[in-house]
Amino acid sequence: MVMATKAYDKSFREEVYKNVDSGEDVKLCMQCGVCGITCPLRDKMTHGPRQIWSLIRAGKRDEVMDSPDIMLCTSCYTCKVRCPRGVKVIDIMHGLAHYALEQGIVPRAETAKFGKVFWDSIYKTGRVDETEVPMRYTLTAGPIHGLFNTLEMMDIGRALLSHKRMKFKLGPGIPPSKKIKGIKGLKKMLDKAQAMSPGKEG
Amino acid sequence: MDKNQACYLCQGCGLGEALNFEKLQEVVEEAGIGEVKTHEQLCSPEGVAFIQGDVDGGVNAILLGACSCRVKTNEFDFGPEVIVERASLREQAVYPSEAEYEGEEEAGEDRQMLAEDYLRMSAVKLAKSDVPVPFQLEEAPETSVMVVGGGVAGINAALAAAKAGVDVFLVEKEDALGGFLGKMAKLAPENPPYQELEDTHLEALVAEIEGNDKIKVYTGNTVTETKGAPGNFDVTLSGGESFRCGAIVQATGWLPYEPEKLAEELAYGSNDAIITNVDMEAKAKAGDLGGIGSVAFIQCAGSRDQNHLPYCSAVCCTVSLKQAMLVKEANPEAAVYVIYKDIRTPGQSEEVYREAQRKGVVFIRRGEDYPKISESGGKLAIETADVTLNDTVEIDELDLVVLATGMKPNNPRVVEPPLVALGMDQEAAKKVAAEAKAACDDWSVLNLKYRQGPNLPTLKYAYPDSHFICFPYETRRTGIYAAGTVRRPMRVTAAVEDATGAALKAIQATKAAAGGFAVHPRSGDMSFPEFAMQRCTQCKRCTEECPFGAINEDEKANPLPNPTRCRRCGVCMGACPERIISFKNYSVDMIGSMIKSIEVPEEDEEKPRVVVLVCENDALPAIDMAARAGHKWSPYIRFIPVRCLGSINLVWIADALSSGIDGVMLFGCRRGDDYQCHFIKGSELANVRMSKISETLDRLVLESDRVRVEEISFGEVDKVPQIIAEFMETIEEVGPNPYKGF
Ligand code: SF4
Ligand code: SF4
Ligand code: SF4
Ligand code: SF4
Numbered sequence: 001m002v003m004a005t006k007a008y009d010k011s012f013r014e015e016v017y018k019n020v021d022s023g024e025d026v027k028l029c030m031q032c033g034v035c036g037i038t039c040p041l042r043d044k045m046t047h048g049p050r051q052i053w054s055l056i057r058a059g060k061r062d063e064v065m066d067s068p069d070i071m072l073c074t075s076c077y078t079c080k081v082r083c084p085r086g087v088k089v090i091d092i093m094h095g096l097a098h099y100a101l102e103q104g105i106v107p108r109a110e111t112a113k114f115g116k117v118f119w120d121s122i123y124k125t126g127r128v129d130e131t132e133v134p135m136r137y138t139l140t141a142g143p144i145h146g147l148f149n150t151l152e153m154m155d156i157g158r159a160l161l162s163h164k165r166m167k168f169k170l171g172p173g174i175p176p177s178k179k180i181k182g183i184k185g186l187k188k189m190l191d192k193a194q195a196m197s198p199g200k201e202g
Numbered sequence: 203m204d205k206n207q208a209c210y211l212c213q214g215c216g217l218g219e220a221l222n223f224e225k226l227q228e229v230v231e232e233a234g235i236g237e238v239k240t241h242e243q244l245c246s247p248e249g250v251a252f253i254q255g256d257v258d259g260g261v262n263a264i265l266l267g268a269c270s271c272r273v274k275t276n277e278f279d280f281g282p283e284v285i286v287e288r289a290s291l292r293e294q295a296v297y298p299s300e301a302e303y304e305g306e307e308e309a310g311e312d313r314q315m316l317a318e319d320y321l322r323m324s325a326v327k328l329a330k331s332d333v334p335v336p337f338q339l340e341e342a343p344e345t346s347v348m349v350v351g352g353g354v355a356g357i358n359a360a361l362a363a364a365k366a367g368v369d370v371f372l373v374e375k376e377d378a379l380g381g382f383l384g385k386m387a388k389l390a391p392e393n394p395p396y397q398e399l400e401d402t403h404l405e406a407l408v409a410e411i412e413g414n415d416k417i418k419v420y421t422g423n424t425v426t427e428t429k430g431a432p433g434n435f436d437v438t439l440s441g442g443e444s445f446r447c448g449a450i451v452q453a454t455g456w457l458p459y460e461p462e463k464l465a466e467e468l469a470y471g472s473n474d475a476i477i478t479n480v481d482m483e484a485k486a487k488a489g490d491l492g493g494i495g496s497v498a499f500i501q502c503a504g505s506r507d508q509n510h511l512p513y514c515s516a517v518c519c520t521v522s523l524k525q526a527m528l529v530k531e532a533n534p535e536a537a538v539y540v541i542y543k544d545i546r547t548p549g550q551s552e553e554v555y556r557e558a559q560r561k562g563v564v565f566i567r568r569g570e571d572y573p574k575i576s577e578s579g580g581k582l583a584i585e586t587a588d589v590t591l592n593d594t595v596e597i598d599e600l601d602l603v604v605l606a607t608g609m610k611p612n613n614p615r616v617v618e619p620p621l622v623a624l625g626m627d628q629e630a631a632k633k634v635a636a637e638a639k640a641a642c643d644d645w646s647v648l649n650l651k652y653r654q655g656p657n658l659p660t661l662k663y664a665y666p667d668s669h670f671i672c673f674p675y676e677t678r679r680t681g682i683y684a685a686g687t688v689r690r691p692m693r694v695t696a697a698v699e700d701a702t703g704a705a706l707k708a709i710q711a712t713k714a715a716a717g718g719f720a721v722h723p724r725s726g727d728m729s730f731p732e733f734a735m736q737r738c739t740q741c742k743r744c745t746e747e748c749p750f751g752a753i754n755e756d757e758k759a760n761p762l763p764n765p766t767r768c769r770r771c772g773v774c775m776g777a778c779p780e781r782i783i784s785f786k787n788y789s790v791d792m793i794g795s796m797i798k799s800i801e802v803p804e805e806d807e808e809k810p811r812v813v814v815l816v817c818e819n820d821a822l823p824a825i826d827m828a829a830r831a832g833h834k835w836s837p838y839i840r841f842i843p844v845r846c847l848g849s850i851n852l853v854w855i856a857d858a859l860s861s862g863i864d865g866v867m868l869f870g871c872r873r874g875d876d877y878q879c880h881f882i883k884g885s886e887l888a889n890v891r892m893s894k895i896s897e898t899l900d901r902l903v904l905e906s907d908r909v910r911v912e913e914i915s916f917g918e919v920d921k922v923p924q925i926i927a928e929f930m931e932t933i934e935e936v937g938p939n940p941y942k943g944f
Binding site: 057 | 590598
């Protein structure tokens, strides 16, 4: 069906209601604006949460799925606590990001890469290795950019080392990070959780 | 009556230390009351017993020098045969005055003079007052109630009255009961958790009416004439029947705003798929919603719009929510849009809003501009601003567009002018509005045979309310109550509440008529205006100015008072140039004599005197509260409570100025569109009369600055000292009254 570019289209909202974590809450928003105004990242966002909801209702799939805004959320929970309608704002924001990635859309590459490194670290070792994760993340930019980025972070790194806030490593996996006890059990749990995520059941 | 007077002075609440009681006693004795007693706390059981003992011994006229007449009313009630006149020494003399003044030869002299004046004034009033004898109708008062209108409000009013044991006449112009309720498919959720649409239960209600032998139903009838007054209303119906009833509830519903007027803004009439919420309800009732795949509701279609209905009807949002839910019930897959300015969901309707959202209805905030509706490919399309997206959006493929139009008062003469008045050139608008209002007032459901016209007087939007906040259901015709959408737009739940309230008020009115006492705001007052007719000049002022249409007239224009219609405001008394209207305990002479009993110091003493005529309804409580809150003000002020600013007779101002009083202030309720006057027109009339007085003042070579009207509301406690201070400053500037000492 060909729709006028700006016309309301109900397919995307139904998609969101069905596939995105807490997606049905989008229906309940009364556009009071509290979430947007309390969000500490509001200056960085093109569309605050409530506008994202409006876009979903209007059926603007691309605008929502490509929007870096849905990956900016830092999980501060302010919006969710304050929403008078009890909309689980951050759950939907993360849900949307997750859903986009699943669809092969990367709304904000940095966040996606960081998330991947973070997840790998937990999945493999059961912990977030504070040297390993930044190192790997820095290198996601490629060897040259990675080197530049690392040099940029040198001062902070040195300070952290001298305060024993970080262990020294030569490079990613050198030496390898220690695994937690019962890492197998944890992996099982994580696999199960992943299988249960919304949109997976059908 | 033979008066056996006594005065009791209270020394409680700090009065004992603040005043010289020996001197007070002398003042009262000089004023003609032989028996003067003091007590350390008159409101204590001992104090009350102390007075009661004397009452049992024959005292029947009491002057109490204690606290405000607004407090301790139960303690100081010694039965209907005993007159109690109260001088408010606490709130008006002691609390607001300083104990001493710089440069006074004697400590607290001003305060003492203040208290003495209050006692003198009260003594005069007591001497001139009589025990009111309740008015009795010549023919036995009726207790039955007529309810006009057989819709949801009328049905419920009739049932409520019948349940209270009263006979009811229920008149409906259609051939069947039900009104608009009969045209409704469902009601929006009315009970927790507000998620299920509800049945109208009309059949059950009608069956209940039919099964109730206290209710006599006249369908297919209108009221051709209503004569008489509360207790004795004589009603004739179009079917020829007639009966007498004690009070009336008018529940004649509403009219939908005409969608034809929205042809330009919302393309009404251009396509059959653009309908109103009224049409939509009919569609729903006919079970004709299944085929709707997509629909848009446009809120505020002509409402909150200066060119149409300037007000919010407070129901159309809930109605659209309900109808949206109906569409979703018929077809859960339907795309349903509500395009709104604000969703207004009074009461528990917010829950209905949530439920509609849960059901997947999509809401779009449009801002002030109307959406553009057009046809495209056999369907409808809408282009509208989306305020939250800060963009223009389109909705197409619509099967139906529903215009959420508002409610108009049920008066066929209500045309757009009184409603549009605000949007036009102001002068022209006022004229049109006045003409339209006159046309509305000339049309009536009840066809009252009242000197002031056949209809219930209406307010700005032609609704016959009188005092929206304090006295719901009240019209300006005593004994006639308005219930439901006849008085303001409201939904069914509210109309049912209204019906019960109005029915109970109607019953109360029949009791008041039988007992000869007033309905609110002077509930229980037994006094009523008496006319010394031999001196009447047939000037018609009383018949015209009575806010409640209580006074009819005969062929020779003699006033014919109907005391059971009277609210005892005294406006007629204030109006009468011959000063021949008086109450047993309130008269032109009484207040005039009080004013004259104030002692006015010589000019060289530099102690001005100002009389403040205070409306008892809002201004007096504000003064009491200000005094109790510790505010202080000039001790040269003398307050005299009046029933209403409208009851002020101009002669009092003349009395005051000719006895050397330096200024007169009138302290009353707000007037105008948002009036707070308990008697509706009282403060308005006072203002008109005062504007005329400056002429007289000029003739007397007196500055018109000496007279001022001030408006105050109940809560404006802080304004009291401020207003007084400003007026005292003015008086100081104008200087002493040249008539002092004459
Ligand atoms: S706080 Fe809640 S209701 Fe308000 S705009 Fe945000 S999501 Fe909507
Ligand atoms: S109830 Fe809603 S649609 Fe009706 S006038 Fe008020 S805001 Fe507008
Ligand atoms: S003006 Fe007031 S007191 Fe006089 S008749 Fe009318 S209601 Fe009664
Ligand atoms: S205002 Fe006084 S003089 Fe005039 S008609 Fe009424 S009673 Fe008579």
